[in-house]
Structure formats: structure tokens, C-alpha cells
Amino acid sequence: MVMKQLAALAGVVALALALLEPAAAAGLKFSSNDLKSEKLLWRLYERWGKRYNVARKPAEKLRRFATFNETAHRVASRVQVAGQAPGLNIFADVTNEEFSRNFLCHMTTEQRNLTARPPRRGGNGTLPLPVSVNWRNKTCEGQPCLGPVKFMGSCGSCWAFAATGALESHRAIAGANYDDPVLLSEQELVDCDPRSKGCKGGLAVNAFQYVMKNGLATSTSYPYTGVGNGTCHANTTTRASLIMRGFERLPPHDKFQLLSAVTYGPVAVSIAVTTQDDITDFMDYDGGMYRGKCGTTCNHAMLLVGYGADYYILKNSYGRYWGDEGYLFLPRDRNCGMLNRGGSYPLMGQA
Template identity: 35%
Template sequence: MEEFERWMIKHERTYPNNSEKERRFGIFRTRFESIELFNTQQEGKTSSFKKGINMFSDMTAEEFLSIYASCQNDDPSKYISSFGVDSTYDVAKDDYADIPPVSIDWRDENLVTPVKNQGHCGSCWAFAAVAAVEGSMAWNYGINTSLSEQQILDCSGNADGCKGGFTVAAFDYVIRNGGLNSEENYGYVAKQGTCDSSKTDEHLGRITGYKKVPPNEYDLAKAVAWQPIPVSISVGAGFQDYQGGILRGGCSYNPYKNKHTVLIVGYGGLKIITRTTG
């Protein structure tokens, strides 16, 4: 219990009553024991992947996936039609470097804002889209400003909000609105609210279009060599307990289930990914 109490203080976690606290402690204890066993079994192996206690350690696997792996929960061609975007939007082929460099890291070029925290809201789709807009603004105009994910949640017309969405729907809103306000002026509250129209006319981040990258690593590398790129990845059980190293695993059979949207900010042998969960 002492370990759990320290964890609660570190992560500023509170519960409505003792019964819920006991339930969460039971989940935490089971996860703690499982992590200890896994790391012990990994000793002496070549894998660098390591599990550890983190901000998700009082959540069940079902709770974790429902929040952080719900960013693509349906066929996007069905979803995007309500936003007036043709699902056959252009596929990027020749816009990027013909031969991608051996390695690149846009963090070194100041094209990436600090990692943010989406909280208990399935808004990774909005975070990844906004991060891509931030990277585009930094690359094209030398402006490195943290933009508003909350504006996307409140104003894009995505009724699901914290239950998942698509980056292209977020891009479409940015284009239709003429841009995004800053995070400072339209702050994140980790829940969908009513659009504050008094804050939507200030445009600190703009894009004029977007394209889909062909689904292969070579074209993805060419795109990332141009700017940071949002992608959806399959999320398995290992993500919840991730502490460090390289997590290897297969892809989900269902392309629209258990997806988390992230931003690829570089590569060099292995892709470098910045997460939105903080």
C-alpha cells in the first residue's frame, strides 16, 4: 500500500471513496507484480523492452484501450463524408524527396513542440493532427507555437470527441476555419465542450491541404524527411506498461480497432515516435 500511496501522490490521483481506492489498489498491485515478473524473465535476453509502473497503472487493460486506443474506430471513408471531404483525396507520390536521407530527427531542428498529455480523453487524433500543423508552421514560417487541440475537439464537428476520431477530419476543420488558435488562448481541458466562437478567428497555425502517404516504409520515410507525419499504430497490452526500449509486436487484424495516433518526428534505423499521452 505504501508504494501505491507514493504513486498516488506522484500522479495526483484521487478517488471518490475508499471502496474505489481499494479496487484501484488491487489493479495496481496485480500490475506491479506482473511487471516485476516480466522484467525478471527478460534478464539476459537481447530485447531492450522494459515494463514499469506509470500513470496508467491503476487502469484495467479494457479501460486503457477504450481511452488510448480508440482514435480510429471505424472506416474513415464513412466518417469523413459528413465533413464534406472526398474519401479519395490525393495520394502523395512526388511531393517529397526522391531519396530520403539515412536519418533525420526534427526535434533537433526545433520543428516539434514538447510532448503533451491528452489525459483521460481519446483525443490522440486531434493531438497528432495539431502536432503536424505545428511542424508545418515551423518548417514553412519559422513559427514554433503550441496550437489548440481543444479547438479541434470543440469545433470540428466530430461528435465522438473523446471517443476517437481521424486526423484528416481535424485537418479539414483547420482548412475550413482558416487556421487554429494557440493552446495558450484556447486551453486543453481533456473533454469535449461547446465551441467558443470568440476564440476561433485568431489563426496562428494554418494549412491549405493534406495528402495521404502510400502505405509503405520507403514513401513514409520520404514524407518524414519533409516534415513530421501523423500515423495510426496498433496498440497491444505492452503499451500500457511501457517504460523503455523497443516494443515489438504484430499489427491488429482489424485496421480500425485498437489504434493510437502518434507523430513520427524522425528515423534512423528505427522510427522515432513522440506519443501524445505524456
């Protein structure tokens, strides 16, 4: 039993390391011809492993081939956009149970005593908004306004990644008096935020509260391990150059306020993309418009980084081998519960 658990853990670690590799666009494309025989499927599996730099020992590879076979047929059976081939992402040989246990995030109950400022953007809903906003394409003082897509590993810390993503972006947007762009420490939030539960859940607004009081380390001085052991090292790590004046919370069920806020910078949001009985749509997503199932309870935190005429753009924390290089395109007519909790973003000052 212990050996099986160790083997399973080794597989998760191997997948985590693969997701940290330099990335290409997610979604290994294939055709129905690749599914016609077991031999062709094995070739596709080999190609998938090379694409995502996933190495399996022979026994585990044989066991996971059955899962890969199931995934490939499931993805191929979905209705594809005309002219677009089906694609496989980094999770193609991961079982549903493994994905649920190791890669889904956790959200805690929202606290109502947070000292956020009321929303100050958006007016009364009559002001015109841009037709589209995309912070992925914007630069701040010659550098990208968005930090790179990261991978949270087998730790329910999506809330921490949504918070650091918002902080990194709003810090860059705040002005030229900061030094070079920095990546902020999710691990410090996992270890040190008293209002959250580490790998067992949290909220971006709780993280903002923590940063207001304590600042935050860089990811270099406080690196991410994906393990929440309850030991906080904030007092012995270098603080990032970061001035946070406060944060704002957007009211639930107010699409105009949400769209208006993201014109000024990315917004941390919560969504309900999975159900208890079916997680495969979200697990298999390899880009394009998300047409899969949604849940009823918010169970994942992401960073809203833009929108188009009929869709939202969200930055996830699964690495760049999932979705559209780590991003999700979500139709605005079925937002998967994103408006249920509103959203939040930091208010930054200049160094």
C-alpha cells in the same frame, strides 16, 4: 451506484491532473526485491504515487493496490533487456477496463473524397534516405521543431492531437516569418470539426480539411477540456497565425514514401497497438523498443517524428509519464499496422 460512478470519475480526473504535471522520464524502476512481500509492495506503491504525483483517498488506494500488485508482477514477468530493470508508468494502478474505457482512442472510417494533393516527395523509391531522422532533436529558428507531449485525457481525441502536433511542427519548419511558437487547440477540433465525432473518434486528415477552411485557435484561447459537448466556440476565439496551403496523403503500404515524408517533417499516422482481449502491453509500456502485441485494426493515431535503422519514433498523447517521456519506439520489422493507412501531413506557408 451513483457514488461509485462519481468515485471512479474522480479517480480518472486525478490521473488526468497528474499527467498534466511537469514531467520526468517515464518508468519507475523496481526490482524483484520490491515484490517479495506486501509491505515492500506498499512501499513501492507509495514511491510510485510520489513519482507521478498521484494522490488517492484511503478507500480507493486500498482498492487500487490490488491492481497495482497485479501490474507490478505482470511487468516483472516480461523478459527484460539485459541490464535494464522493469518499470512502471502512470497507468500502474488503472484496471484494463478503465484504460479501455477512458484512455483508448477512436478512429472513424476514412473518407475518400478528401481534397488532398498527391504525395510529391520521395521520387520512385531509388533516392537515398538518411540513415536516421529525429525531429525531437531539431530546432527551428532557435526553438524546438516539436511541440511538447500533451495528454488527451478520457476523450478519444488522439486524431486531434496527431493533427495539431503535425501542424505545430510544420508551422515551425516553414520559416522565420511566424511569431513565437504556439500550441494549437485540440478542443476546437473536437468541438467544431463536422467530419469527426469529437471524443468518439475522428481522423487527422479530417482535421486538416477543417483547418484549411477555418483556421485554428491557440490552446490558450480555446483550452482543452477533454469533453466533447458539441458546442463550437470557434467564432469567438482568436485565430492562430497559421497559413495552411493544403495537405498530402501518403499511399498505404509504401514504406519509402513514409520515410521520405518524415525527413521533411512529422507525419500523422494510425496504428493497431491493442487487441480486443489484451491491451496490457501498450498500457504498461515504459520506454525502450516496443515488443508487445499489436492488433489487426488501426485504433490509435500518433505522430511519426523520426526513425532509426530498425525502428520508428512516434509521439503519443498520453502525457510524458507514459513510454519514453511520451514517445514510442516501434520496430520497423513489425510496425503494428502503421503502413495500412499510409499517413498525412500539412503543407504550410509563411506568415
